[in-house]
Amino acid sequence: MSDEEDPSVYLQHLHNREILWRDKQVFLQSKGYMLRSRYRPNWVPSWLTSGRHPFRSEDGIELPLAGHLIDAIRVADGKMVYIKRIEAGNFREASLATALYADPLRQDPMNHTVPIYEVFSDPEAPDVSYMVMPFLRYPDDPPFESVGEVMEFVDQVLEGLVFMHDQGVAHRDCALANIMMDASRMYPDSFHPVHLDHAPDGFIRARRRPRSRAGVKYYFIDYGISSVFGPGQSGKLVTGVLGRDQDAPELSDVTPYDPFAVDVFLIGNMLRTTFLEIYSNTEFLKLLILRATHPTPSDRPTARDLLRLWVRERRHISFLDKAWRLQKRDELAVVSVARDCLSMLGSVFSYAGSFAR
Structure with missing residues (x-):
């Protein structure tokens, strides 16, 4: 077996995306964040002395391909966080995310924008900053299990949309991949940041509580193409076809359209593809989705009216229906x-x- 094929050899070598973080480990530690042992200076692979296979060693677990993100532990309380590397061209997104989570907005129970714990500059690279946020995972990982869990998701997503629109922010990319959840309460012993179904050692199956009992919170992320409008600003129109979901009929690079109406469409379309088309007992979402995805933007409800409609519709769902499996x-x-x-x-x-x- 060549060195390129032998994991005990090739896993000793960090990828370029990993070297970038290793070189910042001491700095990040000085800010109160500890990276995994693989990314610390003078790291010696544990399998060289433990006798365990590198595939069964936590420090053999490589950083995922998204090299601008890394997991870390906040030293003060042991909480797992994400650190995001931001370059100069993306400072606007970081500023918007920070503003939406600043006091007093963070106290609003309808605020479901991603919490930003802090943003700090790289002393060696003026055009680079680091944004710290909770460690989040996709809302369908692990999968939704009951009708009640879907209802709670809809509650929080619609509340979050109303909050953003009230602040004059049109997200413009409300796909499922841009809604994340804090699942920390589902995993009383925590979980590994890469092998998500496993304990922090990366290999023992993690103990998990049902999300309906643990309680989770969902957050909107990624404001890369969001638009912000001031109070009373007229002409709240935009152009552009960027975004994960291209189904909104009005998207155009030429003809201006209402980005808030697009957000409503995107939420309705996400609920349709994520739940209504997959599960037979989510028919209670049908009216909500029909209204939200109306082909004529002016005939769609506002985010607040969509939330009001949902509050009325959810009253018809019984306790036993809520507890029923999908x-x-x-x-x-x-x-x-x-x-x-x-x-x-x-x-x-x-x-x-x-x-x-």
Whole structure:
């Protein structure tokens, strides 16, 4: 086996994206953030002395391809965070994110913009800064399991959209990939930042609580193409076709359009593709989605009116329906019956437990 094929050899060598962070480890530690052992100066691979295979060694776990991000531990409280490297051209995004989470806005319960703990400059590179935020993961990892979990997601996403629009901010890229969740309460013993289903050692299966019991919070991220308008500003129109979801019919590089109406469309379209098309028992979202994705932008509700509509619709969903498992549309009948029986038992015990408490 050549050195290029032998993990005990090639995993000793850091990629360029990893070297960049290793070289900043001492600086980041001075700011109160500790990187994993792989990225510390004078790191010696543990497998050279432990006898364990490098694939079974935590310091053999490489940094993912997104080299502008790295996980770290905040020394003050042991909390896992993300540190994002920002270059001069992206300072606007960082400024907007910071402003949306500044006091007193951060106290607003409808604020679901990503928390920004701090932003600091690189003393050796004036055009580089570092933005620290909670360690977040995609909202469908782990997958949604019950109707109630979907309802809670819709609650928070619509609240967050209303909040941003009230601040004059049109996100313009409200895809599922730009909504993240803080899952720390689901994992009482924490989890590994790369091997997300595993404990901090990277290999033992992490203990996980259902999100419906743990409680999670969802956040909008990535304001790279967002538009900001001042109070009372007229002509709140934009052009441009950037963004993950290209289905909004009015998107154009030439003809100006209302970016707030596009946000409403994008949220409706995300709910359709993420839930309504996948699960048979999410029909309660149909009216919301139909209104939000109306082909005529002026006929769509505002974000606030969409939230009001949702509040009315969710009242019709019973306690037992909320506790019911999500049923995939392509699920085999015999599988569905068996899973429904288990779900019914769980719902009954949960319902009885609510009275016992």
